[in-house]
Amino acid sequence: MIEFRTVTKRFPDGTVAVDEFSLVIPARQTTVLVGSSGSGKTTLLRMINRMVDKTSGEIEIDGESIYRLNPVKLRRSIGYVMQNSGLLPHRKVIDNVATVPLLNGVSKADARQGALELLDTVGLDRSLADRYPSQLSGGQQQRVGVARGLAADPNILLMDEPFGAVDPIVRAELQQELIRIQRELGKTIVFVTHDIDEAFLLGDQVVLLEKGGRIAQEGTPAEILSKPANDFVATFIGADRGRRALSVEVVNGRNVVVDADGRPTGVLQ
Amino acid sequence: MNWVVNNFGLVWSLTLTQVALAVPPIILGFVISLPLGWVANRFRLTRGALLTISGLLYTIPSLPLFIALPAILGTGILDPVNVVVGLTIYAVALMVRQTADALASVDPDTKQAATAMGYSGWSRFWKVEFPLAGPVLLAGLRVVSVSTVSLVSIGSVIGVTSLGYLFLNGLQRDIPGEVISGIVATLVIAIVFDLILVGIGRLLMPWTRADRRLSRRRVPEVPPVVAVNA
Numbered sequence: 001m002i003e004f005r006t007v008t009k010r011f012p013d014g015t016v017a018v019d020e021f022s023l024v025i026p027a028r029q030t031t032v033l034v035g036s037s038g039s040g041k042t043t044l045l046r047m048i049n050r051m052v053d054k055t056s057g058e059i060e061i062d063g064e065s066i067y068r069l070n071p072v073k074l075r076r077s078i079g080y081v082m083q084n085s086g087l088l089p090h091r092k093v094i095d096n097v098a099t100v101p102l103l104n105g106v107s108k109a110d111a112r113q114g115a116l117e118l119l120d121t122v123g124l125d126r127s128l129a130d131r132y133p134s135q136l137s138g139g140q141q142q143r144v145g146v147a148r149g150l151a152a153d154p155n156i157l158l159m160d161e162p163f164g165a166v167d168p169i170v171r172a173e174l175q176q177e178l179i180r181i182q183r184e185l186g187k188t189i190v191f192v193t194h195d196i197d198e199a200f201l202l203g204d205q206v207v208l209l210e211k212g213g214r215i216a217q218e219g220t221p222a223e224i225l226s227k228p229a230n231d232f233v234a235t236f237i238g239a240d241r242g243r244r245a246l247s248v249e250v251v252n253g254r255n256v257v258v259d260a261d262g263r264p265t266g267v268l269q
Numbered sequence: 270m271n272w273v274v275n276n277f278g279l280v281w282s283l284t285l286t287q288v289a290l291a292v293p294p295i296i297l298g299f300v301i302s303l304p305l306g307w308v309a310n311r312f313r314l315t316r317g318a319l320l321t322i323s324g325l326l327y328t329i330p331s332l333p334l335f336i337a338l339p340a341i342l343g344t345g346i347l348d349p350v351n352v353v354v355g356l357t358i359y360a361v362a363l364m365v366r367q368t369a370d371a372l373a374s375v376d377p378d379t380k381q382a383a384t385a386m387g388y389s390g391w392s393r394f395w396k397v398e399f400p401l402a403g404p405v406l407l408a409g410l411r412v413v414s415v416s417t418v419s420l421v422s423i424g425s426v427i428g429v430t431s432l433g434y435l436f437l438n439g440l441q442r443d444i445p446g447e448v449i450s451g452i453v454a455t456l457v458i459a460i461v462f463d464l465i466l467v468g469i470g471r472l473l474m475p476w477t478r479a480d481r482r483l484s485r486r487r488v489p490e491v492p493p494v495v496a497v498n499a
């Protein structure tokens with residue numbers, strides 16, 4: 001469990017990126033922070049592993065203040081996946097994945113073996129282990145990024161728009177893969193995105209953010225969809241445009257789901 | 270040509286002297302520039318000052334510098350140390366800016382990722398930033414190498430013997446073969462040094478060649494078949 005208590009982050013230039021933010025992030029579930037660019041998502045995420053230090057307030061993991069822990073040790077115990085994979089370009093795939101275990105003092109052979117198994121977990125062929133990151137496609141790089149995030153077997157996995165830079169088909173694959181991995185591993189995932197569809201797809205909880213990390217609404221996707229708290233939320237989730245107002249039409253004997261404009265979006269099973 | 274054949278021993282020994290005088294300034298220049306370039310890159314205030322000073326150093330004419338150094342260092346006029354120190358100053362002048370640029374060329378995302386993985390500041394520098402700055406550092410080092418090898422000859426004017434001696438002596442005694450052999454030997458050293466540096470770069474930075482291979486041979490996307498481990 002991760003808890004933010006009235007956390008504020010003011011950068012040296014005076015920007016208040018996060019203003020008195022409070023949230024409880026439950027363990028072993030996926031919590032998605034969703035909001036437009038500049039709403040403070042990255043800052044919130046990076047405060048959890050102390051890449052960004054809070055200005056005031058308190059952040060706890062399992063009831064213990066993260067400010068009582070050594071920041072480097074803290075980071076080694078938390079997985080982090082970022083948008084452009086952030087892989088070390090001068091290390092082979094296998095070494096990228098094995099780095100954190102090695103930093104944690106795991107033996108070279110064990111780290112390597114663990115890294116190979118993680119490539120399986122994220123659906124990458126082991127033959128890619130000796131490639132450099134630049135020799136992989138964008139989607140493959142993101143998979144390596146996820147494998148690396150999982151390498152130290154952390155309880156917490158932070159993901160900052162990890163699928164934002166890949167094409168829609170690969171993104172859909174990666175999303176399904178993450179759902180499967182989460183079903184197997186049950187990590188506490190904090191996932192940041194600006195894509196509301198991605199948030200509803202992946203999140204057990206969704207936290208909708210406005211500027212300054214102000215929470216517009218939090219709840220399960222169903223709760224938010226069924227009862228948008230205000231106009232901001234309604235606009236953000238597309239309810240105002242009727243995009244979410246689906247109805248069923250029978251076409252060729254099958255139930256086709258259409259949106260408010262009559263455009264088909266799926267088939268009812 | 271005759272002159273070269275008859276004096277090969279002299280040319281060879283001067284070549285070795287030239288190499289011995291050129292190597293220390295190249296290495297010292299690289300090592301000294303590393304912390305200076307780091308500071309220049311790290312703090313905006315020091316950047317302007319350091320880069321200006323190092324830029325000015327390079328504009329000091331070499332002959333007066335070589336003549337002034339014995340007085341400053343308390344060395345003998347003919348001491349080769351004068352040449353080594355003088356050339357080190359030029360090497361630093363060239364390398365500080367290059368080192369600052371090299372460190373600045375490292376992708377900020379990569380540095381953030383390294384921090385997120387749990388590298389501490391010091392190990393992040395040596396294990397991530399320094400190697401990734403390598404290609405730009407190497408480019409600077411190649412310039413320093415060529416410049417140093419050719420500048421060593423100027424030491425001959427103040428009496429520190431090197432291949433420059435062949436040039437001076439050949440001109441005085443009107444022996445074109447001697448002048449040309451001095452020039453050719455200097456060129457050969459410069460080329461050999463450059464090849465060595467490029468070789469070291471390939472050895473230490475294999476990933477830079479992986480990039481190039483990629484452009485020729487696209488890596489096939491692995492199908493989304495899932496192998497689940499227990």
Ligand SMILES: Nc1ncnc2c1ncn2[C@@H]1O[C@H](COP(=O)(O)OP(=O)(O)O)[C@@H](O)[C@H]1O
Binds near residue numbers: 017038
């Ligand atoms: N290092 C920084 N210095 C100053 N302002 C920053 C810094 N990082 C982020 N900000 C500002 O804080 C706000 C929130 O940024 P960020 O957390 O990156 O938002 P998001 O990830 O939601 O796009 C933005 O206005 C951004 O410009």
Ligand SMILES: [Mg+2]
Binds near residue numbers: 041042043
């Ligand atoms: Mg962001």
